[in-house]
Amino acid sequence: MSAITASTALWYASRATGIISLVLLSAAVVLGITVNRQGRLPGLPRFAVTGLHRNLSLIAVLFLAVHVLSAVADSYVSISLAATIIPFVSSYEPFWLGLGAVSLDLLAVVLVTSLVRSRIPRRAWRAVHWLSYGLYPVAVVHSIGSSTDLQSGWLLTVTVACLAAVAGAVVVRLRRSTTAVPRFRRVITALDDAAAGSAAGRQAAERGARR
Amino acid sequence: MTATHALPRHDRRATGPGGLPRLLQAMDLDAHLDAYGPPPYRGARQLIEVVAAAGLTGRGGAGFPAARKLTAVAEAGRRAVVVGNGAESEPASCKDKQLLWIAPHLVLDGLQLAAEAVGATRAYLYVHPHPGLHQQLGSALAARAAAGLDRAEVQLMSAPPRFLAGEESAVVSRINGGPALPRFKVPPTFQRGVAGAPTLVHNVETLAHLAQIARGGASWFRAAGTAEEPGSMLATCRRADGTVEVAETAIGTPLGELLRLAELPGQAVLVGGYHGTWLTSADAAALPLANAGLRPAGAAVGAGLLAALPPGRCGIAEAVRVVRYLAAESAGQCGPCLSGLPRIATGFAELAAPRPRPRLRADLERWARLAERRGACHHPDGSVSFLRSALAVFASELTAHAHGQCSATSHRPFLPVPVGVPAGQADWT
C-alpha cells in the first residue's frame, strides 16, 4: 500500500470515528438527563438506564480515542498530539481543532471523576459532571467546523437529529429545574399538599357516606 | 434527693437546701470574679480528668458524657474549635436564656476552659437573638477581654428562630456560613465541623457546670444528683397555675415536687420538650427528674421542660398545635421526614375532629413508623414520640372528640407554639 493510501485510510478513520463519537455522545447526554429525571426505558429496570448511560459514554470515549489518535497518526495533515490536548496550538485549522481539544479536555475530567465517583465528595463529582453541558456544544461546533462532512447529505440529517434529541432533553431538564419546588419551600408545599389531600379525602368519604 | 455537702471554696453564695442554687445566681463580672476568681487554666487535658470523675452529662438534651466528647475532640489530632450552644430552640424552654442572661460568666469561663482542654484557640457562642441578649453577651465578652481573662477568641453568632437551629450539625452549618440545617453526620462533628476542624459543641448549661467543676472538683459536683447522673440541672417548670419558673434542682428530684402537683394538679405532664413524652399526672408525680427513672416510663429528661396541663384545657388541641409546629419546622431535606410529618400533622388534626375516617388511626401509625429513625437528625423520631404519647395519654379526650364533644372549658393555648411556617432561605440563616 502506498503512503498516500495508508494516510487516506487513517484520515477516513478519524472522520468516521468522529461522527460515531458524536452520535454516542449525544445518546449519552440524553440518557444522562433521563437518569436525572428518574425516567425509565420501557421494559428496563432503573439500573439499566444508568448502566446504559455509563456504557455508551465509555464506548464514546473509545471511539473518541481512535478519532484523536488516527488524526494524529495520519500524515496527510499535520496534527501533533499536543494540539489535541492544548487548545488552539495546531498548525492545521487551529480554531476548529482547538475546540475539539477543549471538549476533549473537559471530557477527560468528566471521565476520570466518574471512574472514581464513589471515592470523591458527592458535590465535587456533581460539579464536574455539569461540564458535560459545556463540552457537548463545543464538540458539536468542532464537528461541524472541522470538515465539510456534516454540512450536507445524510450526515447533516444525522447531526440535526442528534442536536434535536439533545435539545429536547435539555428543554425537559430545564423545565424540571424551573418548576421544581425550591428547597426552602418544600415543607410549606408539603403541608399545603397534605391539607388538600385530607380535604379531598374527607369530601370523598362524605360523598360516599351520603349515597 | 440531695445530700448536704461542704461548700466549695468559691461557692460562697449558695445557701439553699443542698447548696443550691449553684448556677442561677445573678453576677456581673466583678461579682463573678469575687466569687470564683479568674478561670483556673491548668494546661490541656487536666480538666478532662476532673470532668470524667465528676460524671458531668450534657445538659442540651442528649445527656452524653461530657468527658467523652472532650476526649474525642482533644484526640482528633488537629487544631480544634469550641462552640457554646445557647440556641435553646424549644419554644417552651427558657433555661439557657435565663442562664446566659444572669450568669454569662460561668458559661464563658466554661467555654474558655473547654477550649483549653481540647487545644482550641477559637470559640463561638451561638445564641438566638433575643432582644438585648446579644448586647448583654457582647458587653460581657468585652469586659472579660479588658480584664485579660480569655485565651480563646470568642465570636458571637446568631441562631435563626428554628426548632432545629440548636441541633449540633445545624449549629456547625450555620457557623460555617450556611443555613442552620442539620447535616449527615459522616464524618462526625468532633472530626470535621466548623471550617473542617474537629469541633466541640456543648450546651451552655453544660459549660457552666464545667466552669464550677474546674474549681469545686468532682466530689463537690457529685454531692447533688444521682450516682449515674450527678449534679444539678436547670428545668423550665410550667405549672398548672400558668406560672413559669426556671428552677435549678438536683437531678433525681420528683416531678411532683418541681411542678407542685399536690397543690396545682394537672391533667397530664409533658416531660422533656416537644420531642418529649406526655405522662399522666399520677404516673409523673413520683418519677424523678433523671433519665434512669424516666426511661422505664418511656420518657427522658430531654431539654429539661416540665409542663403540667391545667384542668379544663384540651390536651388534644395542645398536641395538635405542637405536632403541626414540628412538621412546619422540618428541615425538609430527608424524604421520610418531609413525606411523613406533614401527613402526620394533618392526619392528627383530622383525628381530633368529629367523625374521623376509620382508617386514619392506622394511617397515622404507619406514617409514624415510616418517618422515625430515617432522617439525618432526630426530628422525626422526637416528633413521633411526642405524638404517640399524646395519643395514649389523651385517649379518652380523643374518643370524646370523635363524637363531637370536648371536655375543655377553656380553649386558650397553654403550651407556647410559634405561628407561621418558614418559607425561604432567610428563615434558616
Add this chain to the structure above:
Amino acid sequence: MNQQLRVNPIACTSHGLCAELLPERVSLDEWDYPIISSEPIPPGLRKAARRAVTDCPALALLLTERR
C-alpha cells in the same frame, strides 16, 4: 469484619436503583425512599452492595465497616 449499608437521607432523591440491585437488604417505602435493613452484608452480597453504592445517581449510599 462486617459491612453495613447506610443511606445519606439528605442526598437520597429516591431513584430506587438500590432496591433493584440489592433487594436482600433494600426495599422501597410507599414514598419510594429506601428502607435499608441493618443486617450485615455477607461476602456473597458485597459485590452487589458495592455496585449499588457506585451506581446510585445521587451518591447517597455508603458501605461502613461494622465491628
